[in-house]
Amino acid sequence: xxxxxxxxxxxxxxxxxxxxxxxxxxxxxxxxxxxxxxxxxxxxxxxxxxxxxxxxxxxxxxxxxxxxxxxxxxxxxxxxxxxxxxxxxxxxxxxxxxxxxxxxxxxxxxxxxxxxxxxxxxxxxxxxxxxxxxxxxxxxxxxxxxxxxxxxxxxxxxxxxxxxxxxxxxxxxxxxxxxxxxxxxxxxxxxxxxxxxxxxxxxxxxxxxxxxxxxxxxxxxxxxxxxxxxxxxxxxxxxxxxxxxxxxxxxxxxxxxxxxxxxxxxxxxxxxxxxxxxxxxxxxxxxxxxxxxxxxxxxxxxxxxxxxxxxxxxxxxxxxxxxxxxxxxxxxxxxxxxxxxxxxxxxxxxxxxxxxxxxxxxxxxxxxxxxxxxxxxxxxxxxxxxxxxxxxxxxxxxxxxxxxxxxxxxxxxxxxxxxxxxxxxxxxxxxxxxxxxxxxxxxxxxxxxxxxxxxxxxxxxxxxxxxxxxxxxxxxxxxxxxxxxxxxxxxxxxxxxxxxxxxxxxxxxxxxxxxxxxxxxxxxxxxxxxxxxxxxxxxxxxxxxxxxxxxxxxxxxxxxxxxxxxxxxxxxxxxxxxxxxxxxxxxxxxxxxxxxxxxxxxxxxxxxxxxxxxxxxxxxxxxxxxxxxxxxxxxxxxxxxxxxxxxxxxxxxxxxxxxxxxxxxxxxxxxxxxxxxxxxxxxxxxxxxxxxxxxxxxxxxxxxxxxxxxxxxxxxxxxxxxxxxxxxxxxxxxxxxxxxxxxxxxxxxxxxxxxxxxxxxxxxxxxxxxxxxxxxxxxxxxxxxxxxxxxxxxxxxxxxxxxxxxxxxxxxxxxxxxxxxxxxxxxxxxxxxxxxxxxxxxxxxxxxxxxxx
Numbered sequence: 064x065x066x067x068x069x070x071x072x073x074x075x076x077x078x079x080x081x082x083x084x085x086x087x088x089x090x091x092x093x094x095x096x097x098x099x100x101x102x103x104x105x106x107x108x109x110x111x112x113x114x115x116x117x118x119x120x121x122x123x124x125x126x127x128x129x130x131x132x133x134x135x136x137x138x139x140x141x142x143x144x145x146x147x148x149x150x151x152x153x154x155x156x157x158x159x160x161x162x163x164x165x166x167x168x169x170x171x172x173x174x175x176x177x178x179x180x181x182x183x184x185x186x187x188x189x190x191x192x193x194x195x196x197x198x199x200x201x202x203x204x205x206x207x208x209x210x211x212x213x214x215x216x217x218x219x220x221x222x223x224x225x226x227x228x229x230x231x232x233x234x235x236x237x238x239x240x241x242x243x244x245x246x247x248x249x250x251x252x253x254x255x256x257x258x259x260x261x262x263x264x265x266x267x268x269x270x271x272x273x274x275x276x277x278x279x280x281x282x283x284x285x286x287x288x289x290x291x292x293x294x295x296x297x298x299x300x301x302x303x304x305x306x307x308x309x310x311x312x313x314x315x316x317x318x319x320x321x322x323x324x325x326x327x328x329x330x331x332x333x334x335x336x337x338x339x340x341x342x343x344x345x346x347x348x349x350x351x352x353x354x355x356x357x358x359x360x361x362x363x364x365x366x367x368x369x370x371x372x373x374x375x376x377x378x379x380x381x382x383x384x385x386x387x388x389x390x391x392x393x394x395x396x397x398x399x400x401x402x403x404x405x406x407x408x409x410x411x412x413x414x415x416x417x418x419x420x421x422x423x424x425x426x427x428x429x430x431x432x433x434x435x436x437x438x439x440x441x442x443x444x445x446x447x448x449x450x451x452x453x454x455x456x457x458x459x460x461x462x463x464x465x466x467x468x469x470x471x472x473x474x475x476x477x478x479x480x481x482x483x484x485x486x487x488x489x490x491x492x493x494x495x496x497x498x499x500x501x502x503x504x505x506x507x508x509x510x511x512x513x514x515x516x517x518x519x520x521x522x523x524x525x526x527x528x529x530x531x532x533x534x535x536x537x538x539x540x541x542x543x544x545x546x547x548x549x550x551x552x553x554x555x556x557x558x559x560x561x562x563x564x565x566x567x568x569x570x571x572x573x574x575x576x577x578x579x580x581x582x583x584x585x586x587x588x589x590x591x592x593x594x595x596x597x598x599x600x601x602x603x604x605x606x607x608x609x610x611x612x613x614x615x616x617x618x619x620x621x622x623x624x625x626x627x628x629x630x631x632x633x634x635x636x637x638x639x640x641x642x643x644x645x646x647x648x649x650x651x652x653x654x655x656x657x658x659x660x661x662x663x664x665x666x667x668x669x670x671x672x673x674x675x676x677x678x679x680x681x682x683x684x685x686x687x688x689x690x691x692x693x694x695x696x697x698x699x700x701x702x703x704x705x706x707x708x709x710x711x712x713x714x715x716x717x718x719x720x721x722x723x724x725x726x727x728x729x730x731x732x733x734x735x736x737x738x739x740x741x742x743x744x745x746x747x748x749x750x751x752x753x754x755x756x757x758x759x760x761x762x763x764x765x766x767x768x769x770x771x772x773x774x775x776x777x778x779x780x781x782x783x784x785x786x787x788x789x790x791x792x793x794x795x796x797x798x799x800x801x802x803x804x805x806x807x808x809x810x811x812x813x814x815x816x817x818x819x820x821x822x823x824x825x826x827x828x829x830x831x832x833x834x835x836x837x838x839x840x841x842x843x844x845x846x847x848x849x850x851x852x853x854x855x856x857x858x859x860x861x862x863x864x865x866x867x868x869x870x871x872x873x874x875x876x877x878x879x880x881x882x883x884x885x886x887x888x889x890x891x892x893x894x895x896x897x898x899x900x901x902x903x904x905x906x907x908x909x910x911x912x913x914x915x916x
Contacts, residue, residue, distance in 0.1 A: 065826060065830060066239055066240065066243065066827050066828060068141050068165075068166055069141075069232065069236055069240055070240060071119040071120075071141035072144075072165075072166045072232075073142075073222060073224060073237075074179075074180065075118070075119035075120035076101040076119055076180070077101055077102050077116075077119050077120070078094065078099075078101060078102070078103045078104070078120045078121075078182075079103075079106065079116060079118040079120075079121050079122070080094075080103065080104070080105050080122040080123070081106045081108065081124070081127065082105060082106065082108060083108055083127060084124030084125075084126070084146070084147055086147040087122055087123065087124050090122055090144075090184045090185070090186065091103070091105055093174075093183050093184060093186070093187075093188065094182065094184050096183075097182065097183045097190065098181040099180060100180050100182075101180055104116060104118070108127075109127050109130055112131065112134040115135060115138060115140075117139035118139075119140070119142070120144060120184075121140055121144065121165075122143075123144075123145065124146070125145050125147050125148030125156075125169075125170050128145050128148070128156055128170070129155065129156065129159045132156075132159040132163040132165060133163065135163055136162070136163035136164060140163075141166060142165055142166040142167065142168060142232075143165050143167050143169075144168045144172060144174065145167065145168070145169035145170040145171075145172060146169060146173070146174060146227075147170065148169060148170025148228070149171060149228065150171075152170045153170065154230075156169075156170060156231075157230040160230070161231075166236075167232060168224070168226070168231070168232045169226075169227040169228060169230065171227040172226060172228075173187070173203040173207065173225035174186055174187075174225055175223060175225065176191050176210075176220065176223040178194070178219065178220050178221070178222070179193045179221065185206075185207075185225065186207075187206075187207045187210045189210060190214055191219075191220050192213075192217060192219040193220070193221070194218060194219015194220050195219065195221050195330065196218055196219065196221060196248065196249050196250075196251060197220065197221045197223070197237075197241040197247040197250045197251065198213075198220060198222070198224070198251045198253070199234060199237040199241070199250065199252050199253070199254075200223075200225050200251075200252075200253035200254070201225075201227075201229065201234075201253065201255050202255060203225055203227065205253045205279070206223070206253060209251065210223060212323055216327075216439075217443070218326070218327075218330065221241070221246045221247040221248075222240075222241060233258065233259065233262075233263075234252065234254060234257065234263055234266075235263045235827075236827070238252075238263075238266035238267055239266050239269070241270065242269055248274055248330060249277065249326065250270060250274060250275070250276045250277070251277050251279070251322065252276060252277065253278075253279045253280075253322075254278065254280050255280070255281075256622070257304065257307065257622055257623075260307065260622050260623045260624065260733035261733050261735070263311075263733075264310065264646075264734055265800050265802040266827065267307075267311035267312070267313055268311045268473070269803070271313055271469070271470075271473065272473055272474075275314060275466050276311075276313045276314065277314050277316055277322060277326060277329065278308055278314065278315050278316070279315075279316050279317075279322045280304060280308075282301045283300060283301060291558040291721050292616060292618065292719060293616065293628075293702050293704055294614075294616035294618040294628045294700050294701065295700045297618070297630075297636070297642050297644065298617075298619075298620055298626045298628060300620065300621075300622070302626070303620035303626050303644065305644065306627075306644040306646050307623050307733065309469070309645070310734065312469045312472070313469075314462060314469060316462075321458065324450070324455050324458050324459050324462065325462040327450070327459060328426075328448045328459035328460070328463055329462060329463070329466060330448070331447060332394075332426035332427070332428070332446065332447070333424070333426065333463075338460075338467075339391060339392055339394075340357060340393065340394050340396055341386040341389075341395045342370035342398065343371045343373055343379065343383060343386065343397045343398065344370055344371070344372060344373070344397070344399070344400075345373055345374060345379075345402055345405075345410070346372070347372060349398045349400050350370035350398060351370070353453035353456065353457065354370055357457050360458075360461055374405070375410075376405055376406075376410045376413040379397065379399075379410050379413040380413040380414070380417045383395055383413075383414050383417035383418065383421075384420070384421060387417070387418070387425050387427070388421070388423055393425060393426075393464075394425055394426040394427065394428065394460060394463065395425070395428070396429075396453075396456055396457075397414045397428070397430070398430045398432075399429075399430070399434070400432050401432065401433055407431055407433075407438065408437060408438065408441065410431075411429070411431055411434070411441045411442065412441055414427065414429060414445075414447070415442060415447060418445050418446070418447055419445050426448075426463055427447050428448055428456050428459055429442050429448070429449040429450070430450050430452060430453050430455075430456045431449065432452075434449070472652070472653075472656055473798075474794045474798070475759075476652070476759055476762045476763075476790070476794060476798075477650040477653075485739075486518045486519065486687070486690060487517050488694050488695075490517055491514055491517045491691070491694075491695060492694075494506075494510060494513060494514060495514070495695055495697045496697065498510060498722060499697060499722055502724075503555065503722065504721060504722050504724065505720065505722065506722065507527070507553070508525055508527060508553060510720075511719065511720050512718075518691055520687050520688075520703070520715060521712065521713055521714050521715060522714065522716075522718065523602045523714055524602065524603065525600050525602045527553060527598050527600055527601075528601060529597075529598050530580070530599070531576070531580035531581055531584070531599070532577065533599070534576050534577070534599040534601050535577045535580075536573075538570070538576045538601050539573060542571070542572060542573070546603045546606075547568075547569045547570055547603075547604045548576065548601055548603055549566065549567070549568045549569070549601075549603075549604055549716075550566070550570055550576055550580060550599055550600070550601060551566050552583050552584075552587060552596060552600075553596070553597050553598040554587070554594050554597060555595060555597065556591065556593070556594035556595055557587075557591065560717075561634050563587055563591055563594075564582075564583060564586040564587075565583050565587065566583075567579040567582070568604065576601070580599050583599075584596055605714055605716055607707050607709050607711070607714070609674070610707035610709040611666055611667060611676055611707070611708050611709070612632040612633050612705040612706070613630070613631065613632045613704075613705060613707075613708055613713075614629070614633070614702065614703065614704040614705065614706065615627075615629050615681075615684055615688055615703045615704075616688065616700070616701045616704065617647070617688055617689075617692045617701050618699070618701075619699050619700065619723070621730070622733075623733045624692075624730035624731055624732045625647055625692035625693070625730065626644045626645070626646060626647075627644060627646070627647055627649060627657065627685060627692065628643075628644050629642065629643060629644075629645075629657050629658060629661065629685055630642030630643060630663060631662070632704045633704070633705055636704060641661055641663055642661065643657055643660040643661050644657075645657045646732065646733055647689035647693050647736070648690065648692075648734065648736045648737060649685055649686045649688075649689035650759060652759075654681075654683075654685040654686050657685060667681070675710060676709050677709070677710060680712040680713045681713055684703070684706065684715075688701065688703075692732065693731075693732045693736040696730065697723055697729065698721070698722060698723065699721045699723035700720075701720050702717075702718060703715045703717075703718045704716075704717060734800075734802075735801040735802045737756065738805075739755075741755070741807070741858065742755040743854070745847075747845050747846050747847060747850070748845065750812075752810060752812060752818055752847065753810045753812060754807055754808070754809045754850070755810070756801070756806070756807060757796075757797055757799060757806040757807065757808045758797065759794070759798045761797045761808055762790070762793045762796075762797045764808070764816065764817040765796055765820065766788055767817065768817035768819075768837075769788055769837075771839045771840065771841065772837065772838075773840045776837070779874075779875045779878070782870075782872065796820075796822070803829070804823060804824040805823050805855065805858050805862075806821065807820065807821050807822075807851060807854055807855060807858075809847060809850075809851060816839075817839070818839050818842050818847060819837060819839060819842060819847050819851055820836070820837055820851070821834065821835070821836040821837075821851035821852060821854070821855045822835050822855075823858060823859060823867065825864060829862070830864065830865050830866070831864060831865055831866035831867070831868060832859055832864050832866075832867055832868075833867075833868055833869055834855055834867055834868075834869050835869060836848060836851055836852060836878075838851075852881065852885060853885070855867075856885070856903065859905060860905050864905055865905055866904055866905060867887075867902070867905065868901060868902040869900075870892065870898050870901075871901055872897060872898060873896070873898065879899060882903075885903065886903055887903045888902045888903070888904075
């Protein structure tokens with residue numbers, strides 16, 4: 064269903080309530096208590112349903128919800144709010160709402176509010192002021208607390224939606240709605256769990272590019288599931304959610320206090336750049352407290368300069384004005400204690416004036432000790448977040464800098480990588496499928512080595528021997544080369560070999576190998592008599608004295624699919640707790656970011672006589688793991704532990720791979736991976752082109768292509784003259800969410816230059832999509848535009864979209880002619896006679912396919 068239908072339900076101008084339950088009566092009373100600018104009709108009960116009028120929002124108790132939905136079908140109604148009921152009602156209500164063509168909020172929803180309309184249909188008896196903060200919550204009690212806080216602090220809301228059991232309208236729907244809402248500046252999410260991970264991430268990433276999204280999710284106690292790998296122990300449900308929030312650019316907070324502080328800050332100020340904060344205060348002690356708190360939090364207070372001490376309101380005005388203009392200042396914190404003779408209100412107005420008149424729009428934060436409502440009002444009017452204590456202000460500043468970093472990560476452009484050395488996915492799948500057909504849940508060590516080799520992950524060589532004598536014989540090659548060896552048991556029943564004494568290191572001769580093998584076999588018989596011993600693995604010792612021990616791998620989360628793990632390695636990797644997780648697929652930028660979030664990343668740099676480790680090689684391993692996780696759902700978990708990393712590169716010492724035999728339990732990545740299969744070679748006369756889906760690293764080629772497009776052609780494409788293209792503009796063109804958008808780039812063979820591009824962006828309901836196309840001006844008229852248009856239409860059909868549309872300037876004759884030739888309907892735009900609306904109905908989708916979608 065389209066976003067327009069949801070918008071009508073969440074911003075209702077006409078409401079019809081059907082009496083019949085205490086919950087419904089409470090909502091009706093609340094609507095009447097507010098200055099609702101729409102119309103409210105109350106029907107006495109089900110007997111009045113034959114006269115149900117068309118409306119934006121229906122409110123009805125769960126007992127008659129299905130009757131109401133049936134009566135509303137075809138009458139122009141948009142949505143139904145069900146304030147009572149339980150999870151057991153979800154399936155039947157969802158089916159009934161889909162059949163009626165309405166959006167359903169609930170059951171068991173606390174309600175919704177649209178303060179701009181004076182509309183409050185929630186069971187929270189407070190007045191909600193209109194503002195720019197949107198609230199989306201699953202928990203009724205948490206939502207009630209946040210709305211009460213907003214009313215008490217005078218924080219205005221652009222809307223509030225409490226999902227209840229979420230039978231139909233969910234978090235992703237609300238993110239799409241408030242992300243597109245021009246009145247919403249910041250979105251607050253209070254959630255318990257994510258269900259549809261792919262939709263959630265797609266909507267969250269789109270919204271977070273436009274405005275801050277704060278998320279409050281309490282950590283859950285994890286069940287003590289048996290884990291066969293270190294990665295499976297590390298990838299808890301909470302860790303997977305954390306990875307998802309980070310990847311989407313959401314700012315997670317841990318409790319209501321932090322949520323309120325973050326909302327206060329990001330609701331009034333925009334992100335600081337690099338965390339450089341200047342402090343201005345009328346007292347040394349107060350300034351020292353703030354500076355100490357900032358240093359404790361890891362911030363930098365004005366490049367370690369001392370806080371500025373001021374005395375008068377004029378001093379405040381001059382200091383704040385000057386500091387905002389300095390290039391090495393990202394934000395200013397103004398502090399005030401009620402000291403005579405100056406009035407705190409005069410000082411507050413001076414700071415507000417300095418902020419309002421500054422030509423440089425940087426954040427200003429304020430702490431007026433004991434200031435009360437008057438000071439808060441002065442700062443709110445100037446867009447300055449204010450706090451009760453310096454600790455709260457520093458926490459608010461941290462939210463600004465964290466959000467700035469998240470935005471940079473979202474907009475980062477990774478370096479281009481060589482595409483000529485791609486792994487053999489088919490061979491890897493055959494290797495894994497063979498093991499599954501044989502009834503095995505693990506890959507054997509030699510199979511693991513083959514898999515890693517296919518994905519270019521370096522690993523120590525190994526030999527599998529059946530017994531102690533064979534192990535001693537296999538080790539002779541290493542001894543002859545002057546190396547010692549490591550000996551490890553091979554058992555399909557032992558997850559961690561060291562747990563049963565199944566590893567011995569630095570064995571220097573054949574006798575030592577035989578004795579070690581016998582000792583390990585004896586320990587295994589004593590500790591795990593049921594375990595099978597199928598042989599011994601012999602590896603050369605990796606003597607790399609200055610190498611760092613790392614772990615990398617992935618495990619599958621039931622909601623988000625595979626989750627990549629990286630951090631400090633060794634036998635106690637999960638106990639050291641220096642690991643972070645990320646969702647695949649990974650590019651170079653996201654792999655580097657995952658590395659940087661760990662403490663071990665600090666010792667990857669050079670220190671003392673230890674040269675820096677090769678971080679590019681580590682990132683390459685993480686990208687390869689992301690590729691494995693994305694393309695081989697037959698793998699449930701994978702550990703590379705330890706990986707040794709130094710200046711020479713990386714080497715995997717030990718690895719294990721757990722298989723998922725059951726196809727029904729296989730989980731695909733929550734983020735849609737790069738659609739590599741959509742590539743083709745195109746010959747147009749003597750010219751040859753390579754066409755493929757666009758990547759983030761195409762920012763430079765696209766920028767170079769735009770420089771070779773005439774101003775007139777740019778005007779026809781963008782409907783306005785463009786003279787320059789910022790990083791943000793180009794990143795928006797090239798960084799795609801393949802779940803809802805696609806772009807193809809044509810590369811001219813020989814020169815490697817970008818020749819043209821076509822893009823398609825689907826609506827959140829995945830019903831229709833808008834296309835856009837641009838060619839280099841010197842390549843018009845050779846058939847490239849038609850080829851790109853046909854390709855993007857093929858993609859739309861494969862995605863089971865119903866329509867493709869766009870707007871074309873009436874003077875763009877060649878584009879309109881191409882559209883007609885491809886079957887588009889061309890109509891006048893009723894709002895602008897200079898524009899034509901072009902629409903292609905992709906009617907080849909049959910009803911069964913639509914239903915499955």
